[in-house]
Amino acid sequence: MSKLVEISLVEKQAIQAKKAAKSLSLLSEQEKNEALFTLADHLEKNTQTILAANEKDLEAGKQKGYDAAYLDRLSLTKERVFDFAEGLRTVAALKDPVGETLSEWTLENGLKVKNVRVPLGVIGMIYEARPNVTVDATGLALKSGNAIVLKGGSSAISSNKAIVSVMHEALENTKISRDAVQFIESTDRSATKELFTMKQHIDVLIPRGGGALIQAVVENATVPVLETGVGNCHLYIDREADTEKAINIMVNAKTDRPAVCNALETLIVHEDWLNVNHEALAKAFKEHGIQVHGDEKAVNVFPEAIPAEETDWKDEYLSLDIAVKVVESLEEAVAHIDQYGTKHSEAIVTENDQTALFFMNVVDAAALYHNASTRFTDGGALGFGAEIGISTQKLHARGPMGLPALTTSKYLMVGNGQTR
Amino acid sequence: MSKLVEISLVEKQAIQAKKAAKSLSLLSEQEKNEALFTLADHLEKNTQTILAANEKDLEAGKQKGYDAAYLDRLSLTKERVFDFAEGLRTVAALKDPVGETLSEWTLENGLKVKNVRVPLGVIGMIYEARPNVTVDATGLALKSGNAIVLKGGSSAISSNKAIVSVMHEALENTKISRDAVQFIESTDRSATKELFTMKQHIDVLIPRGGGALIQAVVENATVPVLETGVGNCHLYIDREADTEKAINIMVNAKTDRPAVCNALETLIVHEDWLNVNHEALAKAFKEHGIQVHGDEKAVNVFPEAIPAEETDWKDEYLSLDIAVKVVESLEEAVAHIDQYGTKHSEAIVTENDQTALFFMNVVDAAALYHNASTRFTDGGALGFGAEIGISTQKLHARGPMGLPALTTSKYLMVGNGQTR
Numbered sequence: 024m025s026k027l028v029e030i031s032l033v034e035k036q037a038i039q040a041k042k043a044a045k046s047l048s049l050l051s052e053q054e055k056n057e058a059l060f061t062l063a064d065h066l067e068k069n070t071q072t073i074l075a076a077n078e079k080d081l082e083a084g085k086q087k088g089y090d091a092a093y094l095d096r097l098s099l100t101k102e103r104v105f106d107f108a109e110g111l112r113t114v115a116a117l118k119d120p121v122g123e124t125l126s127e128w129t130l131e132n133g134l135k136v137k138n139v140r141v142p143l144g145v146i147g148m149i150y151e152a153r154p155n156v157t158v159d160a161t162g163l164a165l166k167s168g169n170a171i172v173l174k175g176g177s178s179a180i181s182s183n184k185a186i187v188s189v190m191h192e193a194l195e196n197t198k199i200s201r202d203a204v205q206f207i208e209s210t211d212r213s214a215t216k217e218l219f220t221m222k223q224h225i226d227v228l229i230p231r232g233g234g235a236l237i238q239a240v241v242e243n244a245t246v247p248v249l250e251t252g253v254g255n256c257h258l259y260i261d262r263e264a265d266t267e268k269a270i271n272i273m274v275n276a277k278t279d280r281p282a283v284c285n286a287l288e289t290l291i292v293h294e295d296w297l298n299v300n301h302e303a304l305a306k307a308f309k310e311h312g313i314q315v316h317g318d319e320k321a322v323n324v325f326p327e328a329i330p331a332e333e334t335d336w337k338d339e340y341l342s343l344d345i346a347v348k349v350v351e352s353l354e355e356a357v358a359h360i361d362q363y364g365t366k367h368s369e370a371i372v373t374e375n376d377q378t379a380l381f382f383m384n385v386v387d388a389a390a391l392y393h394n395a396s397t398r399f400t401d402g403g404a405l406g407f408g409a410e411i412g413i414s415t416q417k418l419h420a421r422g423p424m425g426l427p428a429l430t431t432s433k434y435l436m437v438g439n440g441q442t443r
Numbered sequence: 444m445s446k447l448v449e450i451s452l453v454e455k456q457a458i459q460a461k462k463a464a465k466s467l468s469l470l471s472e473q474e475k476n477e478a479l480f481t482l483a484d485h486l487e488k489n490t491q492t493i494l495a496a497n498e499k500d501l502e503a504g505k506q507k508g509y510d511a512a513y514l515d516r517l518s519l520t521k522e523r524v525f526d527f528a529e530g531l532r533t534v535a536a537l538k539d540p541v542g543e544t545l546s547e548w549t550l551e552n553g554l555k556v557k558n559v560r561v562p563l564g565v566i567g568m569i570y571e572a573r574p575n576v577t578v579d580a581t582g583l584a585l586k587s588g589n590a591i592v593l594k595g596g597s598s599a600i601s602s603n604k605a606i607v608s609v610m611h612e613a614l615e616n617t618k619i620s621r622d623a624v625q626f627i628e629s630t631d632r633s634a635t636k637e638l639f640t641m642k643q644h645i646d647v648l649i650p651r652g653g654g655a656l657i658q659a660v661v662e663n664a665t666v667p668v669l670e671t672g673v674g675n676c677h678l679y680i681d682r683e684a685d686t687e688k689a690i691n692i693m694v695n696a697k698t699d700r701p702a703v704c705n706a707l708e709t710l711i712v713h714e715d716w717l718n719v720n721h722e723a724l725a726k727a728f729k730e731h732g733i734q735v736h737g738d739e740k741a742v743n744v745f746p747e748a749i750p751a752e753e754t755d756w757k758d759e760y761l762s763l764d765i766a767v768k769v770v771e772s773l774e775e776a777v778a779h780i781d782q783y784g785t786k787h788s789e790a791i792v793t794e795n796d797q798t799a800l801f802f803m804n805v806v807d808a809a810a811l812y813h814n815a816s817t818r819f820t821d822g823g824a825l826g827f828g829a830e831i832g833i834s835t836q837k838l839h840a841r842g843p844m845g846l847p848a849l850t851t852s853k854y855l856m857v858g859n860g861q862t863r
Binding site: 045048049128130134136138143144226227241242245247249265267268271272274275276279379383384385387388389390391392393394395396398399400404405406416417418419421422431432433434435436437438439440441442443 | 465468469548550554556558563564646647661662665667669685687688691692694695696699799803804805807808809810811812813814815816818819820824825826836837838839841842851852853854855856857858859860861862863
């Protein structure tokens with residue numbers, strides 16, 4: 024077929040992925056698992072090549088003046104590469120969602136109707152520094168029968184290229200075409216933008232990284248997006264909360280891993296509870312190095328608190344800071360969450376089951392907790408084996424996403440000449 | 444809370460809808476059903492008011508020179524209004540999806556995890572001429588616990604205003620707030636555009652109408668969209684097809700209701716089958732007034748055929764025209780569908796089950812048919828009771844969408860102090 028317009032390299036790659044996706048979608052679970060094991064072995068064997076490429080990225084990063092935390096996320100070690108490989112073996116052990124019959128019935132005219140799970144097709148993954156995403160996302164995509172187009176961040180370009188090159192070599196010895204894994208080498212932003220609108224070749228985009236990246240994809244892509252990410256999580260300590268439970272949950276949700284999306288960001292406290300328990304709460308803040316940013320009432324109670332501004336209610340800290348708001352009622356707490364929550368994870372501590380039920384029914388979020396830490400909103404913690412991310416959107420998938428989130432469905436109708 | 448920016452009327456309405464959605468989401472199935480029955484009764488009682496308003500739209504339409512088919516779609520009669528009302532009673536009889544437990548388990552630490560179906564929240568419906576959508580969409584939204592913001596076409600403005608006004612009066616006597624049904628009165632396009640980006644108030648946009656409207660919404664909205672619509676459906680008559688089944692299915696899919704999205708648009712015929720059956724096929728075309736637009740081979744076989752151009756393969760006719768392509772293999776047929784299909788409904792006629800299986804596995808569409816007409820891709824025909832539309836997207840819902848497509852899920856976690 025002749026084309027008048029010259030197509031770009033990115034589009035060529037997307038077309039190759041689409042073609043590879045077709046044969047990949049027909050492979051058996053065993054064939055896909057064997058490919059994942061081959062990938063894992065080959066990554067382990069070629070650790071030195073990957074580490075040498077990573078060294079280049081680290082060198083470039085140092086020259087650009089990246090901070091230690093950033094360089095740590097970028098840095099690979101033999102152990103980390105072996106962890107990637109082991110991750111692929113874990114994914115191989117997960118149940119293949121493809122082919123599952125979701126529903127099945129026969130119409131009165133004898134037409135057999137079956138709704139089955141099938142792969143989405145081609146997944147576009149747009150991500151930032153961590154090179155582990157290159158392997159993790161590839162493993163999840165291939166296991167669920169999807170091809171993948173990878174667009175990593177420029178700071179990890181050498182590492183990602185080396186990893187993909189090793190994976191391509193490995194795929195030569197499997198039933199999966201190397202074309203099923205495409206890596207966009209261009210670090211130009213225009214390459215990312217091309218992916219945004221490539222609806223005919225790419226079935227879904229998954230952004231992984233900071234809020235700015237995710238927003239750019241959500242706002243500019245015409246390809247459907249699986250939105251993951253921002254968790255401005257609240258804990259409401261009710262008037263009838265148990266002191267020990269409330270404080271333990273607050274400390275765990277805030278301090279266990281402050282930089283993750285299911286960590287606590289704002290504490291809302293009923294004033295009656297606070298009047299009785301302020302000393303115990305102040306002690307917990309102090310012991311765990313938690314810096315309070317409070318509303319007027321909170322600042323009066325906690326002398327070391329900084330007065331909170333609008334951004335304190337609105338944004339994630341991802342640190343040991345916490346915003347504290349004192350309320351007179353459950354309704355006031357819910358209204359605050361409605362206004363500032365990101366629909367990720369919201370918790371209540373109370374001994375009153377009716378209050379808890381109201382809170383869980385009325386608050387709009389992926390995960391609602393009664394007397395437990397928000398930290399459980401996680402595919403691993405919930406027993407999903409592996410997760411692609413935590414969806415904060417309402418369509419398609421909500422909350423931690425396992426392999427089924429990378430599938431869609433098809434109606435298969437078998438007849439013997441039925442007409443309407 | 445003070446706002447520096449003056450908010451628009453459309454935004455005020457969306458905020459009212461969001462607020463109403465919250466209490467609506469907590470209503471029981473019985474309360475929602477009673478409201479739907481009240482709406483139905485009140486619409487019947489106020490038929491005259493609605494017909495008088497419809498008269499104004501028809502008058503304006505005639506002056507604008509709309510054609511007879513358009514005016515017919517716009518026109519209401521007592522019977523049509525009673526049909527709307529009956530439609531609401533049908534929706535009331537459907538199973539309420541809200542509250543269904545999708546999965547449930549307990550972690551080793553005793554944390555109880557439950558995934559339940561909940562309403563999406565606020566549905567934004569953007570639609571064209573037919574005033575029945577105003578009632579149908581409202582019924583489906585309310586039954587599934589959602590508020591709705593209606594933005595109808597300007598040509599039906601008086602009819603839609605009258606219908607909504609009657610529904611508002613009726614809601615006064617129900618547990619559902621009248622704010623749960625918002626109608627955007629402005630016929631200005633900027634009002635529609637406002638809805639596109641109102642992510643904080645509107646949970647999903649559903650466009651219903653022509654391809655141009657749907658594309659405008661898909662390409663410009665940052666609010667998630669449920670894409671419905673275009674069906675460029677193919678029928679492939681295989682080398683091993685039964686003559687009678689093939690011709691019956693072609694005639695039914697093409698002529699039963701040519702203007703709907705599950706109607707046949709392109710016939711792909713294996714040349715071996717055509718060599719034997721061309722006379723029977725030509726006779727069927729002639730008897731049913733079907734105009735062929737053929738590729739070179741088809742034009743040679745059917746003397747009355749018009750040579751097909753690119754648009755014949757690409758676009759829906761929605762009429763008694765059909766594009767005909769002759770192929771030498773199954774693979775050629777599949778490649779054509781891959782290139783021009785809109786992933787709606789695709790059919791194969793063959794007596795070879797292996798061929799059919801390959802076709803159904805490899806073709807990417809919402810519905811695949813073996814020896815049956817594409818006309819069954821329809822919520823009514825499949826037994827869903829009512830449908831919001833037929834999704835041609837892969838995320839969230841694919842194919843005919845019933846009430847569950849208007850819901851999302853929530854994880855409810857109940858503990859006794861669990862931390863990680």
